[in-house]
């Protein structure tokens with residue numbers, strides 16, 4: 141790996157929300173030494189203070205990086221979400237600032253799928269209420285209302301990475317799988333696509349939600365959808381708290397129309413383990429409540445730590461945006477004798493010719509170049525044969541091109 145122009149020991153890494161130690165190890169192994177680690181998310185004012193000097197920031201699902209916070213992070217190079225969801229980051233604002241955002245799209249899917257499957261079994265057996273009764277000294281040995289999952293219908297809303305794994309595991313237990321997705325999906329195993337969400341709700345014994353947080357999924361399960369579910373059916377939500385109208389769910393659980401629920405994510409979640417958890421579902425025996433731990437296994441966290449830290453290191457060291465969620469994907473092999481410049485710009489006509497004119501005017505040979513664009517921005521990595529001082533001068537000249545968002549000399 142080449143020596144970077146901006147010394148690695150000056151790059152500040154801010155890691156929040158107790159990301160795995162494997163992330164810290166990955167940064168250290170890559171030569172980064174300024175690593176600030178926090179066990180939990182920070183209050184807004186402190187977040188703005190800490191992020192002001194940070195070059196690389198790592199968060200999980202709790203930390204909100206809105207446009208104002210991102211704008212206050214003047215040195216920010218890239219953001220890593222050490223999780224799947226990226227709804228907590230204003231991705232468009234980050235893009236407009238020339239900041240790529242990375243995540244770990246697969247590392248915790250199995251953990252969520254296993255938890256969901258276990259919950260489906262526990263709910264169908266009415267174990268949450270029996271467990272609560274026993275803890276209170278009660279004893280109600282009865283088969284009433286208890287069912288095997290074998291032969292029952294599992295309705296999966298959002299048939300993506302997690303939804304498909306849940307479906308395959310459920311089939312292994314003999315469940316019949318029905319799914320609903322907005323995209324047309326390859327069906328795995330013996331799963332069947334439902335005609336529509338309502339169709340799934342009307343047929344499933346257990347409904348499990350695996351959609352991302354978007355304007356379309358906000359409150360997609362409200363009073364009307366709960367009413368469509370079969371009497372005595374169960375609901376599992378390990379996606380995002382905004383997807384379910386939690387008051388409507390509490391009401392449906394009280395009437396018994398919904399027999400049980402397992403909820404891992406909430407519209408409002410505590411910032412840290414010291415803060416109180418408040419929810420209309422607290423105290424209901426037929427509800428499994430978990431503190432957003434669907435993806436919290438040691439295996440998943442360890443893998444996520446390595447995966448996301450490696451993506452941040454790769455971007456910082458060689459400019460690769462491969463698998464960024466809000467950025468054109470660019471990766472260029474190293475040219476052994478070249479210097480590398482990065483240019484992030486608004487996607488306007490003639491930008492590449494203006495960039496290349498500059499190099500031809502200065503009589504600098506381009507050894508390699510890779511441009512990718514999204515509708516609003518372009519990202520070009522340029523390897524050139526030039527001296528260190530000339531590379532610095534070229535960077536300044538590139539920065540003057542109208543529409544430039546960011547420019548860096550990497551090495």
Ligand SMILES: NC(=O)C1=CN([C@@H]2O[C@H](COP(=O)(O)OP(=O)(O)OC[C@H]3O[C@@H](n4cnc5c(N)ncnc54)[C@H](O)[C@@H]3O)[C@@H](O)[C@H]2O)C=CC1
Pocket residue numbers: 224225226245248249252297298299300301302303320321322323350351352353354356357378379380404405432433434435436
């Ligand atoms: N509880 C936890 O700890 C965890 C929660 N999650 C949540 O689970 C979500 C899903 O994760 P993945 O399966 O990896 O995502 P994914 O992107 O692979 O799958 C999501 C699926 O939902 C579908 N979808 C989107 N909008 C929809 C709509 N309005 N109606 C129906 N389907 C819709 C998509 O087409 C896609 O197939 C994440 O976005 C995250 O919010 C993820 C990991 C851990």
Ligand SMILES: O=C(O)C(=O)COP(=O)(O)O
Pocket residue numbers: 200201202222223224225226248432433435436
């Ligand atoms: O991966 C996700 O999207 C999750 O919801 C897990 O979030 P966490 O890292 O546990 O805060």
